[in-house]
Amino acid sequence: MKASNKMWKQIAQEAQALRDETLAKVGVTIEIPAQLSRNVTDIPDRVLSASSARITSLAPQEIITLASERKISAQQIVQAFLERAIAAQNLTNCLTEILPERAISQAIELDARLLGNSAPLGPLHGLPVSIKSHIGIANRPLSSGYCAPFHSRQRPDTDALVVQILTRAGAIVHARTTEPQSMMQLECTSNLYGVTTNPYSNILMSSGGSSGGEAALIALRGSVLGVGSDVGGSIRVPAAACGIYGLKPTAFRVPTTGWSSTPPGADPIVTVLGPMSVSLEGLEMFMRVVAAAEPWRIEPALIPLPWRAVDIVLSREKPLRLGIIWHDEVVKPHPPIMRALKEFVNKVSNVPHVEVVDFPPYKHDEAWAIASSLYFTDGGEADLAVMAESGEPLLPLTEWIIKDNPGVKLLDRGELEYWLEEREEFRMEYSQHWNETGVFNRASGNWEGTVDAIICPVAPGVATQHNTAKYWTYTAVWNLLDYPALAFPVGKVDKAVDVKENRKRFMSDLDKENWKLCGRTDFPTPRYVLLNTISTDFQSC
Structure with a gap:
């Protein structure tokens, strides 16, 4: 039977089963208390090991520095974030899947590189990064929040360009996050995965949309840097709802090759990709790395403009x-x-x-x-x-x-x-x-x-x-x-x-x-x- 002819409930069951299968591959069970208050942001620190809680509490640059200096292995970092992502999923329903095999394999390579006395792979060496699910990952499904495309569309052979750039810089993609039906909601609900909730108000409130899965995951520190998308508020509204930072860049600054979204040319209002993070430094780190890769050499629609750090000198002549x-x-x-x-x-x-x-x-x-x-x-x-x-x-x-x-x-x-x-x-x-x-x-x-x-x-x-x-x-x-x-x-x-x-x-x-x-x-x-x-x-x- 063709996937396009399957009823949506069956497709949703398959999507959720695939997600649960990836969670099980981490090999740990994260026990969530039966009785929860509205604010569940403290739960991960209570259910994770002290080591995992400490690692996932670090700022993005601290993680990179510790991994690059071999003070914490990339494998330890990835394991901690995989476990915390599972906790976040159990609390808010924010994941479409996690990628333990890919993430651990890459972490092993990064650690081996340092053991061989080589320099860190790049400016994001050892940093786990989460990705909104309509941004392509090699051999993984794309759906844009709809049921039919989950199986009927061919899975991409390669990562989206922005994911390739992050990976070459040493980042480790460990999680993919939920998005709403049609991608055009300031909420995060789909027939594929259900409702993503707000970690500050449990089931009562929305995590925002359409990058609501990213926002909920980052708010619970199952990730400290992620990639969302925005055509009407889809990065900023979930960032607002969940108390994190989110940047909507101007169009044609961040590459979109390899995503599942608006067809080329059908862009009277351009959808953009942008970073979401626990810190302002995380956003700048993302933009600096992406611009340094000169993605316009591959995606010609992009503006060939290097990242420029603006030094706001408060003692300048003009206020x-x-x-x-x-x-x-x-x-x-x-x-x-x-x-x-x-x-x-x-x-x-x-x-x-x-x-x-x-x-x-x-x-x-x-x-x-x-x-x-x-x-x-x-x-x-x-x-x-x-x-x-x-x-x-x-x-x-x-x-x-x-x-x-x-x-x-x-x-x-x-x-x-x-x-x-x-x-x-x-x-x-x-x-x-x-x-x-x-x-x-x-x-x-x-x-x-x-x-x-x-x-x-x-x-x-x-x-x-x-x-x-x-x-x-x-x-x-x-x-x-x-x-x-x-x-x-x-x-x-x-x-x-x-x-x-x-x-x-x-x-x-x-x-x-x-x-x-x-x-x-x-x-x-x-x-x-x-x-x-x-x-x-x-x-x-």
């Missing part, structure tokens, strides 16, 4: 100017987000040579109209056809983004050209809007004193209840503009402080709907609050 978007004039953020912004402003306002100003948003409602019209230019026909192959049902957020979204329809050539023109016009207008935060110097012909970066919310609220994340614009606007954006943690929800106000007036119907979610979630503790940093510095990101 670092930060613009704050308090809200997007469509949906007001919930109390913990507003508090986080205020605390951030209070702290950086006291830093010498830093200037903080309000940054007025520019037509973010129009941005969503354009973006949502360009996400599915075929009206969602290709996605619906893939789901029909196995008979799998549309999950709530897939149905919402494809069928309930007024922007999604089959575009003829004229309509597509119209929305592409709208995209370019919006980009020009936003650039002018940004420039006007400064002063135009007629003598030089340049804008001076413009905002260097924007700080704004990642989303209207913190981690959402399942199937409620429907407001994308706080992140999607930067995809439309193709600006690099970084999500970073600033604190946790405090129920005693973050009290919901009794609002009577709303900026829009969407604002009113999102404010109701604030009451529904009631801020279970603790959930992370993250902010976006947005810059137009294409050279560095």
Whole structure:
């Protein structure tokens, strides 16, 4: 029987059985307590050996240094992270599989290299790295969150280019992580693997999406550096939900050859790959290694631009100017987000040579109209056809983004050209809007004193209840503009402080709907609050 004719439930059972088979190959049993609190982030340290807990608590650079100096073997490091990944899977359902045979084999090679008095393989020597599952791994299945492709598509013969680069730099790929049906959810749920949950609120809240498996795994330190993807917030929203760091680079900076995603040419809003990590240093490490490999020599669409470390000297002649978007004039953020912004402003306002100003948003409602019209230019026909192959049902957020979204329809050539023109016009207008935060110097012909970066919310609220994340614009606007954006943690929800106000007036119907979610979630503790940093510095990101 052809795989495409198998019913989706059977395919899902096979996918989960394959995952369980890979977990069993690690050869250990991780016992999870029967009774769990909402916050399960402390469980791995309690159920792992002291050695494994210590190794997996280290920062990425510490792991590399210890492995390179033969103070801890790569085999010990890999074993520790494999065990912790199993614990994370048992707590949040964040894995599609782990790769113990591959990872241990590579670790043995790295250790043997050092025993032979050779130098470390590369700048990531001995560092375990996790990969979102639609990024190809040799001889492993690709599905993009759908059931039918899990078996019907040929498995790749080689790793995706970005995985090859990381491996050549000494990284060890040890885990693959969950993604949602259609990849177009700010949640992480599929018929293949079920729901990935948030480690800070157990089963009640979402880990975010679409890179929700990466976020949950990294939050539980089953990995300290991973690769996600982002077309509307899919790196930044899960990073926000799980309290880690996530970077959406500009398009054509990180290679995508070898992934399962948008067909070449069908990219009116480009999906990008980017790093997720426990630290800011982890993100920079990833970008530096990828750029140093000069992937544009293999993938010609990439920008041939080396990584440039930007040294922000606070004693420079001109102050670092930060613009704050308090809200997007469509949906007001919930109390913990507003508090986080205020605390951030209070702290950086006291830093010498830093200037903080309000940054007025520019037509973010129009941005969503354009973006949502360009996400599915075929009206969602290709996605619906893939789901029909196995008979799998549309999950709530897939149905919402494809069928309930007024922007999604089959575009003829004229309509597509119209929305592409709208995209370019919006980009020009936003650039002018940004420039006007400064002063135009007629003598030089340049804008001076413009905002260097924007700080704004990642989303209207913190981690959402399942199937409620429907407001994308706080992140999607930067995809439309193709600006690099970084999500970073600033604190946790405090129920005693973050009290919901009794609002009577709303900026829009969407604002009113999102404010109701604030009451529904009631801020279970603790959930992370993250902010976006947005810059137009294409050279560095």
